[in-house]
Each structure stands twice: as C-alpha cells, then as structure tokens.
Amino acid sequence: ILNVEQSPQSLHVQEGDSTNFTCSFPSSNFYALHWYRWETAKSPEALFVMTLNGDEKKKGRISATLNTKEGYSYLYIKGSQPEDSATYLCASRKGEMIKAAGNKLTFGGGTRVLVKP
Amino acid sequence: NAGVMQNPRHLVRRRGQEARLRCSPMKGHSHVYWYRQLPEEGLKFMVYLQKENIIDESGMPKERFSAEFPKEGPSILRIQQVVRGDSAAYFCASSPVGGSSYEQYFGPGTRLTVT
Numbered sequence: 001i002l003n004v005e006q007s008p009q010s011l012h013v014q015e016g017d018s019t020n021f022t023c024s025f026p027s028s029n030f031y032a033l034h035w036y037r038w039e040t041a042k043s044p045e046a047l048f049v050m051t052l053n054g055d056e057k058k059k060g061r062i063s064a065t066l067n068t069k070e071g072y073s074y075l076y077i078k079g080s081q082p083e084d085s086a087t088y089l090c091a092s093r094k095g096e097m098i099k100a101a102g103n104k105l106t107f108g109g110g111t112r113v114l115v116k117p
Numbered sequence: 118n119a120g121v122m123q124n125p126r127h128l129v130r131r132r133g134q135e136a137r138l139r140c141s142p143m144k145g146h147s148h149v150y151w152y153r154q155l156p157e158e159g160l161k162f163m164v165y166l167q168k169e170n171i172i173d174e175s176g177m178p179k180e181r182f183s184a185e186f187p188k189e190g191p192s193i194l195r196i197q198q199v200v201r202g203d204s205a206a207y208f209c210a211s212s213p214v215g216g217s218s219y220e221q222y223f224g225p226g227t228r229l230t231v232t
Contacts, residue, residue, distance in 0.1 A: 034220070034221070036223070041225070042225060043120065043121065043208075043222075043223045043224055043225045043226070044160075044208070044223040045223075046220045046221070046222060046223075049219075049220055089159075089160070091160075103148070103150070103165055103172070103173070103212075104150065104162040104165055104173060104175070104176070105150075105152075105160075105162060105221060106162065107152075107159045107160040107161070108159060109158075109159045110159065
C-alpha cells in the first residue's frame with residue numbers, strides 16, 4: 001500500500017444497526033493514525049489518535065482498532081443514530097528521520113456514512 | 118477556548134487576482150498546517166509552519182503560492198494570480214506541539230472560487 005485508502009466510499013446504515021469500515025495505510029515507517037469525523041460545512045472533528053499496534057480506542061458508541069504490522073485500522077459505530085451521519089476520515093503520519101516532516105497528515109478519501117431513521 | 122478560526126469562509130476571485138486566506142490557531146497552539154481539498158479529491162497537505170518559520174512546504178505548488186505565520190497575528194496563505202484550478206477548499210489546522218500523538222485541530226475552511 002502506497003497511499004491511505006478507505007473502504008467503502010459510502011455506506012447506508014439503518015438506525016440502530018452497527019457498522020464498521022476500513023482504513024489501509026503504508027505500514028513502513030508508521031508513526032500515528034488519526035481518525036476524524038466530518039460533517040458538511042463544519043470542521044473535521046478529531047476522534048482518535050492511535051500509535052501502538054493492537055491499540056483500541058473508544059469514544060461513546062464509536063471505537064477504533066489499529067494493526068500497524070499489516071497497515072489497517074477499523075472504525076466501528078455501535079447502534080448507529082442519524083447524528084452519526086458524516087464522512088469519516090483517516091490520516092496517517094510517518095515517522096520521518098527529520099521529525100518535523102513527520103507532522104504532515106496523509107488523508108484517505110473518506111467513508112461517507114448515512115444513517116437512515 | 119475558541120477553535121481554529123479561518124476567514125473568510127467564502128472567497129470569490131477573478132482569474133489573475135490575489136487571494137489571501139487567514140488562519141488563527143487555537144489559543145496556545147504554535148504549529149499551523151494548511152491542507153487543500155480540490156473538487157472530488159481528499160485533503161492534501163500543503164505546508165507546515167511554526168511561528169516565523171516554514172518547517173515543511175513539500176505540498177505547496179512551486180509558483181504563486183506562499184505561506185507565513187508571523188510572530189503576531191494569523192497565518193496567511195497567499196495565492197497570487199489565481200487560476201480556475203485554484204478553486205478548492207483550504208483548511209487550516211493547529212497543534213500545540215509537533216509531536217507524533219498530538220492532534221491537529223481543524224478550522225471550518227475557506228472555499229475559494231475563481232471565476
């Protein structure tokens with residue numbers, strides 16, 4: 001994997017159902033993986049920053065896991081609600097030799113989630 | 118604590134004019150990042166600045182684009198002689214320090230339309 005990729009691009013979920021989607025990223029020289037939630041016309045909202053292989057983070061009904069060896073992260077939404085409708089972005093950060101260069105985020109294309117009442 | 122502020126939110130420029138986009142980071146944040154979202158594309162890194170220093174400009178187009186983050190005041194992304202292809206949403210993010218686990222907090226973006 002050379003770039004950050006997210007799948008699926010979009011998904012429709014029935015209210016109350018749980019769902020999950022994937023972020024794939026280059027595993028070499030990995031430093032951190034960020035998840036954002038982005039509603040139209042608003043700022044991307046930071047959800048998680050994950051750095052350790054096997055890491056799991058949770059925020060309310062949303063949780064994420066990280067596999068740095070194989071280069072993927074899953075985001076889970078439990079019991080989806082209409083207010084969960086948004087685009088979910090992941091972004092990877094590399095551990096560059098020059099520390100400052102490792103601060104830029106490389107984003108995937110996002111997974112657009114629409115929760116139907 | 119106010120979030121990252123960007124202004125204007127919408128900017129219309131004719132081809133050949135200059136565009137100035139402003140970003141005020143969160144209070145206490147001294148690191149600023151600019152990202153661009155072209156139509157039908159994802160967010161792409163442009164430049165990373167600390168106060169009075171450009172740290173990484175590897176994502177900046179070579180010509181017409183410049184950025185600064187002065188000791189006082191907001192960070193400015195400047196686009197000279199705009200062309201239609203510059204039409205995009207420009208997002209600014211800030212962080213307190215540049216370490217690996219620190220979040221980047223995003224502003225609402227400036228939508229630039231070049232006519």
